Amino acid sequence: MSGVMHRVLRALAGLAIGFVVLLLTVWGALALWHQMPGPSVVRWFVIAMWSTLGVTVVLSRAGLLGRRNRNIAGFAFVIAAASLLMWWGTLQPSHQRVWADDVAQLLEARIDGNHVHLNNVRNFQWRSETDYTPQWESRTYDLDRLRSADLVLSYWMGPHIAHTLVSFGFDGGERVVFSLEIRKERHESFSAVGGFFRQFEQILVAADERDIVRTRSNARGEDVYLYRLQMNQASARALFLEYLNAANELRQKPRFYNTLTSNCTTIVFELARVIAPALPMDYRLLLSGYFARYVYDLHGLTPGYRYDELQALGHINERALASDVSEDDFSMSIRQGVPGIPANEVNP
Template identity: 40%
Template sequence: MTVQRSFIHRHIKWILFFITIIFSVYTCAAIYYSTLEPNSLRLGATALYALLCLATLYLQKPKRQLAALCSLAICFFIWFFTDTPRNTRDWAGEYAVLADAVQEGRIVHVKNIRNITYRSETDYTPHYYNADFNLDHLSSIDLVTSYWAGNSIAHVFLSFGFDDGRHLAVSIETRRQKKFGYSTIAGFFHHYELTYVTADERDLIGVRTDIRKERVYLYRLNLSPQTREAVFKNYLNEIHLLTTQPRWYNTLMDNCTTEILARANARPRYRLDWRILLSGYTASLAYDLGLLDTHYDFATLHRLSRINRPENATPDANYSNEIRESLPFTLDNK
């Protein structure tokens, strides 16, 4: 203990220096990427806080330096934890309307299902419709992974299938304001609200396969009817809850993959798997857990599960059937 105290005493200034630098970078980034308005207030608050953090480095006595740093930390966390998410902002067009879901007996009423008609990624016409789903007819859950750059990061979401041929796709995303683009770094802070985009597959999958030309894969999850229903109902409950209790999105802790596991009531150890952070490998985690078709090795299943579309294809009324025609679980049933 004496040796440890002696080491800390001799190096206290350097220890405080590194703590101050790390604290300053994080807190200033949190303020910079916040939703404070107007922009001049946000930028001014960032600059002022950076100067105050810098000033603590010039205090000669470590006790004063530590006291100043603690004071700044208290001020920051008071602001941070009172900076609440909202549903009332000037949202980007594709996030303007929240979905809602209400269950009555075995019937689920889903409101504001999005079905955007895309001419290009930025040129589109929003449409919304309401639909009722019978829980007794929930027949499948498909895992969708969409890659836009490299193999490590993908957007992951689920699509719920019913025995009448309908599919309800639900994607957990950043609910962005018109003035914000997408930023992974910004997602670590209070910058985006979290939203469950509830949409027709022609919209949610079609924009990725036919408009953005991303690499999209669709896997059938092997789940019991009871598990399928439990997952679907957990999704519906969260969709309804977000209409009155908005939440912040977080790139690390509350993102598209961690939320899927939360709604599936997955054990904590699965939520800490490295393939959750590197979401491009989420399907391989599902395979290792026995949730995908194990008649194939994963490399083969991954190759066969890619959605292949003609060069000039556009999503039409038969889109859900078309994208499944050549997938493994369809071929195996023929």
């Protein structure tokens, strides 16, 4: 009986090792595809050799190859995997690349008492996603005049995934939006898969609402929702300052963007957790399309409404498009009818 159990355990161990090798083979092939320099024909050759070696080890662990061949394949795979991981460790983020226009400048923040001076606030004039007039500005904000924070979700890939932004409002109608984004090089386009494989650096953008919100609702045609966050002035100020700290840290030390662990939604959670350490982890931090519902369940949105009511009233696209025709103030227009927003924010 012990002999049978021993053979069963060995078979299970072999299957487990084979499964790990299969996962590592797939990961390595994708890493090589997204990051290996040189001609594509060379990249395809290396990927084919790596994949063949990984599949050979999996087959050997399933008992389809002789013991001698299994040992040779296993030894070769260990050497290849170690080399791959050493190469992977050499990939480092950088600020020195030829960047796309909309992420060309890094935000710089300087705090002087109650006043914040921001350099490189983006205020592009977008006529379409590819037709725009670049404009970077220096702005000063008085923290004593900070009055509100709004959560903005822009859905670009179905109901499960959304881009997360936070817009801060000041007395007098001034607003600035923060957004963690991929920092594309001029020849690159966004890839969710590439975001797992160090294809992009990250950048924290501060922008005018007519730039960063309007381009999503009007130029790109994404579904955009706006919610008033239930935060007192002290909490809004603390979150605002955490964004500035994050921007300055990123300016000093570049970081890779990661689709899963370091993205537009996780940074909001990380910064908010500095203020409220007891915030719970939740699957909706990964499925960012449900992030507003997560905040609602934590009583962070306007009370007295069901979530579906807040979502319906917070859908800004129709109002955003109408503001282009009427030339009304964009920020006021998109807040018309949004629960929790006082009349003086939506009337000239």
